[in-house]
Amino acid sequence: MARIRLARWLYGLALLAMPLSYALKGLFALVGVTWVDPTLILGLVIFLLMGAPIKEKAGLWLLGFAFLSAFIGMFLMAPAPDRDKAPVYVAYVEPVRLTLNIIWFWVSIRFFRLDKQFVLRWLAICVAWELSVACYLYLAFFDLVPVPATVKLYLDIYKTRQALWWGDFSIYRMAGTFVESPPFGLFMFCCLVIFALALSGSESKDDRRGTIWASIGAICAFLGTVASLSDQTLIALITLGCTFVLVRRGNNGAAGRLLWSSVVVGLLLYVASAQATRWTNESFYSGDPMGTNISERWFHARYGFSLLVEQPASIVVGIGPGRYGDYAVRTGYFPNTVTPQFLFTEWAVGYGALGVVLIGLWLFRIGSHAASGYGTLGTGILAALLVANMFQANWIWEAWFLALAFLHASAHAPTLEPARA
Numbered sequence: 276m277a278r279i280r281l282a283r284w285l286y287g288l289a290l291l292a293m294p295l296s297y298a299l300k301g302l303f304a305l306v307g308v309t310w311v312d313p314t315l316i317l318g319l320v321i322f323l324l325m326g327a328p329i330k331e332k333a334g335l336w337l338l339g340f341a342f343l344s345a346f347i348g349m350f351l352m353a354p355a356p357d358r359d360k361a362p363v364y365v366a367y368v369e370p371v372r373l374t375l376n377i378i379w380f381w382v383s384i385r386f387f388r389l390d391k392q393f394v395l396r397w398l399a400i401c402v403a404w405e406l407s408v409a410c411y412l413y414l415a416f417f418d419l420v421p422v423p424a425t426v427k428l429y430l431d432i433y434k435t436r437q438a439l440w441w442g443d444f445s446i447y448r449m450a451g452t453f454v455e456s457p458p459f460g461l462f463m464f465c466c467l468v469i470f471a472l473a474l475s476g477s478e479s480k481d482d483r484r485g486t487i488w489a490s491i492g493a494i495c496a497f498l499g500t501v502a503s504l505s506d507q508t509l510i511a512l513i514t515l516g517c518t519f520v521l522v523r524r525g526n527n528g529a530a531g532r533l534l535w536s537s538v539v540v541g542l543l544l545y546v547a548s549a550q551a552t553r554w555t556n557e558s559f560y561s562g563d564p565m566g567t568n569i570s571e572r573w574f575h576a577r578y579g580f581s582l583l584v585e586q587p588a589s590i591v592v593g594i595g596p597g598r599y600g601d602y603a604v605r606t607g608y609f610p611n612t613v614t615p616q617f618l619f620t621e622w623a624v625g626y627g628a629l630g631v632v633l634i635g636l637w638l639f640r641i642g643s644h645a646a647s648g649y650g651t652l653g654t655g656i657l658a659a660l661l662v663a664n665m666f667q668a669n670w671i672w673e674a675w676f677l678a679l680a681f682l683h684a685s686a687h688a689p690t691l692e693p694a695r696a
Contacts, residue, residue: 282324286386287397289317289379293673294405294462298454301432304425314673315372318379328385331683333637334377340633341370341596344626348595351586355601355611369597369625369671376676383680391684392485395473398677399492402466406495409451409459409502416447439504449502457667460503464511464663465674467496468656469681471515472649511663518655572666575615578603579624593627618665641683648685657682 297310322328329335345366354365386394414420415430422430437456438445448456470493474486500512582602583590594602597614599621604611615621622631638657645653660678664670 278324282321283386283390283393285317285321285324286382287393289314289321290394290397291401291404292317293401293677294408294452296453296458298450298452301429301454302426302452303423304429311375312673315375315379318382318673319375321382322378325382325385329381331381331637331640333633333640334380337630337633337637338370338374338377340630341373341626342367344593344630345370345595345598347588347592348598351589351594352598352601354598355604358601358611365601366595366598369595372671373596376671376673379673380676380680380683383677384684387681387684391473392488395470395485395492396488398466398469399488399495402463402492402495402499405451405462406499409449409499412451413447413449413502446504448504449499451499455668456503457505457507458672460500460505460508461663461667461672462674463496463499463503464508464515465660465672465678467493467500467512468515468660468678470496471519472652472656472681472685475519475649475652507666508663511659514659514662515656518652518659522650522652522655572615572617572620574608575599575603575613576617576620578606579615579620582624583627589624589627591627591629593623593625593630596625599624614668616666616668618661618667618670621670638679641679645682645685648682653682653685 292313295313297312299305300308300310349362349366354360354362358365360368383394411420412422412426412430415422415427416434433450434447437448437450439448450456450459451462453459453462470489473489474493500508579599582594582599586594599615600609600611600613603609603613615624619631622634626634638661642654642657645657647653649656657679660675660682664672664675
């Protein structure tokens with residue numbers, strides 16, 4: 276019991292630490308530090324304390340294949356010599372990150388089943404404090420609050436690359452403690468999904484305190500998602516809204532459907548306008564894809580799949596997770612740390628056809644659990660999570676795996692138990 280209590284305490288701490296991303300290296304000028312997200316370290320400790328609770332085998336097969344792909348990828352091409360990292364580190368850092376996140380996924384499934392209200396309470400506190408920090412840093416953009424000199428320098432650089440322009444008017448996108456607004460939006464959206472599903476469950480009506488915490492978390496997560504002004508996250512929010520409107524259309528609650536419908540329409544108009552502006556700006560594409568968003572991702576897709584032709588063995592096993600930059604640097608456009616920035620391209624090129632099948636099987640198992648717990652709503656939520664993670668610079672984020680764990684655990688959630696007499 277002592278180990279379980281310690282694991283429970285550490286898990287609450289791990290939830291609070293989720294927003295502590297590697298952006299803190301820039302915020303506090305931590306030069307030369309190899310950053311590992313504290314949540315992943317705590318997740319590994321909790322995993323060992325709880326007796327290695329591996330809750331499904333699809334993730335285990337995926338991890339084994341990721342290391343195999345990395346091993347074969349070293350023979351296809353050696354890591355670029357200017358990476359300033361050991362070749363073994365370059366080859367296996369991505370499989371190790373995936374392993375730590377899958378472990379976090381397994382641990383989270385266990386906690387969602389054991390004490391879901393505990394998880395929701397501390398997740399709501401985490402989202403609330405992250406939004407508070409994000410708002411504070413946002414005020415610092417306009418010099419309205421004092422910040423340390425290193426933070427001020429970081430924010431000045433951030434403003435030059437994360438502002439949206441409407442004519443001569445600039446709008447800063449909120450990022451909080453994340454390196455850019457898209458991962459901040461992904462974090463907030465994943466938390467919003469968890470709170471929205473929790474509030475839609477039948478047990479929320481019998482737990483007033485839990486409902487309050489989930490409501491606070493949902494409000495903060497929604498505000499953070501919108502304030503990120505990340506197109507992919509907003510499209511995911513539209514998907515979420517459409518799912519709730521369609522699935523709940525036969526239920527009582529016209530006010531809720533009207534609210535979601537209004538959100539969907541408003542976000543559709545914004546995203547359509549933003550994308551039209553972006554297409555107009557990129558219509559003068561000069562051939563250099565660097566920093567062009569749509570054209571850059573299209574370039575990575577074409578170049579990435581050309582690597583499969585260049586290395587026929589990679590069609591099955593990929594070139595190795597996280598190794599795309601070692602090839603893309605040859606174009607002269609990108610550094611060797613660049614990623615495809617498109618989920619399916621990264622999977623197909625990095626993991627190959629067999630890896631895509633294993634990832635698809637893992638997600639299918641999660642989707643089947645989500646459908647068992649929430650029906651069509653669960654399936655739609657999984658689609659929204661995929662949309663939110665579709666165009667990230669890297670797809671491996673703790674909040675995304677936490678949301679997937681919630682869906683996986685939903686088939687065994689207390690909400691599904693028959694009411695007691």
